[in-house]
Amino acid sequence: MFASIVTISLAAILTNNFIFSQFLGICPFLGVSNKMSTATGMSVAVIFVMTMASAICWVINQFLLIPFGVADFMQTVAYILVIAVLVQFVEMFLKKAIPSLYSAMGIFLPLITTNCAVLGVVLLNTQNSYNFLESLVDGFTGGVGFTVAIVLFASVRERLQFADYPKAFEGFAICLVTAALFALAFMGFSGMKIPV
Amino acid sequence: MKKLVDFVKPAAILLIVAAVVALVLGLVDMVTRDRIEAIAAETKTNAMKAVLDADSYEELTLENAPADVDEAYTAAGGGWVVQVTESGSQGSITLMVGVSPDLTCTGISVTDSSETAGLGAIASQQSTAGENFRSQFVGQSGTVAVTKDGGSINALTGATITSRAISAGVTTALALCETLG
Amino acid sequence: MNVKKQLTEGLITNNPVLVQQIGLCATMAISTSLFNGIGMGLSVLIILTCCNVVISAIRKIIPGQVRLAIFVVVIAGFVTIVDLLLKAFIPALSSALGVFIPLIVVNCIIIGRAEAFSSKEGVFLSFRDGVFQGLGYTCVLVLMCLVRELLGSGTIGGGILNGATSFFTLDGTGAGIRIIPEGFGAGALVLPFGGFLTLGCLMAVMQYALRKSNEKKARKEKEVKE
Numbered sequence: 001m002f003a004s005i006v007t008i009s010l011a012a013i014l015t016n017n018f019i020f021s022q023f024l025g026i027c028p029f030l031g032v033s034n035k036m037s038t039a040t041g042m043s044v045a046v047i048f049v050m051t052m053a054s055a056i057c058w059v060i061n062q063f064l065l066i067p068f069g070v071a072d073f074m075q076t077v078a079y080i081l082v083i084a085v086l087v088q089f090v091e092m093f094l095k096k097a098i099p100s101l102y103s104a105m106g107i108f109l110p111l112i113t114t115n116c117a118v119l120g121v122v123l124l125n126t127q128n129s130y131n132f133l134e135s136l137v138d139g140f141t142g143g144v145g146f147t148v149a150i151v152l153f154a155s156v157r158e159r160l161q162f163a164d165y166p167k168a169f170e171g172f173a174i175c176l177v178t179a180a181l182f183a184l185a186f187m188g189f190s191g192m193k194i195p196v
Numbered sequence: 197m198k199k200l201v202d203f204v205k206p207a208a209i210l211l212i213v214a215a216v217v218a219l220v221l222g223l224v225d226m227v228t229r230d231r232i233e234a235i236a237a238e239t240k241t242n243a244m245k246a247v248l249d250a251d252s253y254e255e256l257t258l259e260n261a262p263a264d265v266d267e268a269y270t271a272a273g274g275g276w277v278v279q280v281t282e283s284g285s286q287g288s289i290t291l292m293v294g295v296s297p298d299l300t301c302t303g304i305s306v307t308d309s310s311e312t313a314g315l316g317a318i319a320s321q322q323s324t325a326g327e328n329f330r331s332q333f334v335g336q337s338g339t340v341a342v343t344k345d346g347g348s349i350n351a352l353t354g355a356t357i358t359s360r361a362i363s364a365g366v367t368t369a370l371a372l373c374e375t376l377g
Numbered sequence: 378m379n380v381k382k383q384l385t386e387g388l389i390t391n392n393p394v395l396v397q398q399i400g401l402c403a404t405m406a407i408s409t410s411l412f413n414g415i416g417m418g419l420s421v422l423i424i425l426t427c428c429n430v431v432i433s434a435i436r437k438i439i440p441g442q443v444r445l446a447i448f449v450v451v452i453a454g455f456v457t458i459v460d461l462l463l464k465a466f467i468p469a470l471s472s473a474l475g476v477f478i479p480l481i482v483v484n485c486i487i488i489g490r491a492e493a494f495s496s497k498e499g500v501f502l503s504f505r506d507g508v509f510q511g512l513g514y515t516c517v518l519v520l521m522c523l524v525r526e527l528l529g530s531g532t533i534g535g536g537i538l539n540g541a542t543s544f545f546t547l548d549g550t551g552a553g554i555r556i557i558p559e560g561f562g563a564g565a566l567v568l569p570f571g572g573f574l575t576l577g578c579l580m581a582v583m584q585y586a587l588r589k590s591n592e593k594k595a596r597k598e599k600e601v602k603e
Contacts, residue, residue, distance in 0.1 A: 224461050
């Protein structure tokens with residue numbers, strides 16, 4: 001049990017990082033990584049939504065979709081609705097509790113709904129038939145992996161403003177090239193495993 | 197009263213849309229379900245036939261099998277087919293291993309994997325390189341390992357982890373069949 | 378809005394991937410062989426067109442508050458239909474694209490077009506928009522696949538050409554036409570690294586080209602004025 005949890009965490013954060021090796025959640029990753037403060041704010045929201053979504057979707061799948069025999073074709077629809085509602089909830093909460101963070105994240109908050117890392121993690125949980133705890137851990141550490149990637153990247157991107165590169169690479173293009181180097185670095189983690 | 201209508205109307209419309217979608221999906225599912233199941237069964241039988249040809253296979257109930265063994269079958273003409281799942285470099289690798297009655301490997305087939313395209317993914321491809329890699333396992337017995345670990349399997353270039361995982365899977369399958377006798 | 382303008386927008390000036398810079402995840406993740414690229418591109422095209430038409434048709438009865446939820450349900454519905462059909466009829470493609478088929482639900486292109494276009498425009502225009510935007514997406518995917526596959530694994534048309542039983546194949550056994558001898562490709566290009574790099578460079582090329590053409594247009598206008 002312990003071993004599988006450590007393995008899942010390690011994979012989600014380093015070896016199989018959602019952004020740098022699975023290409024999930026690239027849009028918000030590029031969108032909010034230009035400033036450290038928005039990057040961290042976004043990460044917290046993503047960690048929360050991913051953990052909650054993993055837990056709720058597991059319950060829905062086990063106790064609603066599978067017993068009624070509709071898991072094959074209603075999974076995607078049900079999951080995305082859960083995520084949409086959750087995001088709405090986070091948005092309402094932030095608006096009331098931390099208005100400054102709410103205004104900083106602006107349009108990216110509703111975009112968590114369309115963050116493929118969130119839907120990705122719940123779909124992968126189901127595909128790998130993780131149990132409740134494993135799903136929860138995968139959701140949480142997946143969010144942590146997203147945070148690691150986005151915070152690392154934001155710190156590099158803040159310096160990118162002062163770099164001298166061809167004008168054609170302005171905007172997302174140079175970011176993608178930078179991300180490519182990150183991906184190469186993260187490949188170094190591949191195959192890392194806990195001896196059981 | 198107007199407030200209530202404002203609240204109920206959007207909810208009702210959402211519900212109707214969701215219900216229609218569910219209905220349509222149910223219909224599509226009805227049409228495709230048999231086909232999908234048939235394809236899954238066929239893929240499995242093909243994979244089993246590829247590693248150890250037999251007319252029929254009988255599933256064994258396993259007790260105290262190692263965690264990485266999924267299923268095991270006895271082939272009609274003697275020998276076993278074992279399905280094992282190992283963790284590779286990108287995720288889990290599921291493979292079928294054929295084992296002859298004298299406990300040597302008769303062949304392997306990777307049925308499900310998410311290894312790196314161009315490197316580890318070669319192990320599951322129908323290409324010359326893939327065939328060459330997989331055919332190395334034929335005739336192996338006892339503990340199977342890559343050359344780096346003192347065995348005789350030449351690992352795929354740039355995919356030592358994948359090759360190790362597959363070797364470990366074959367070793368597990370051989371060990372399991374030894375207990376099956 | 379005329380057809381030609383809509384087509385150029387979808388393919389070039391407002392290309393979903395290279396200009397609007399959305400729907401990047403799948404673009405980078407699956408563009409390792411032509412089979413994946415064409416399969417994914419056409420799946421998105423079909424889903425986008427269907428969603429655009431349906432959303433445009435029901436746009437008058439969609440209440441503003443639950444608009445996004447309704448879009449998402451409609452999109453998820455079509456995605457599941459395509460997912461089930463692929464599983465039943467082209468299983469090789471379904472297993473090659475894996476989780477990225479259900480993930481089309483959150484592909485920003487589709488929800489983006491629903492929000493920006495089809496929830497405002499008529500059915501026919503939305504249909505055309507879906508087809509053209511989908512074509513733009515497919516073109517970029519195919520381009521990415523060609524570059525990454527050729528330089529990375531040294532083949533063209535992996536998965537779809539040169540199959541075990543016939544030249545064109547949908548069973549995933551296609552080995553592709555080998556251009557660069559085995560082992561001489563820049564293998565890193567088919568890794569995640571290559572995905573980021575290739576897309577970054579394609580975007581740069583696109584920005585360069587667009588800027589040049591804009592400059593040219595500006596110069597022409599100036600000449601006309603003078």
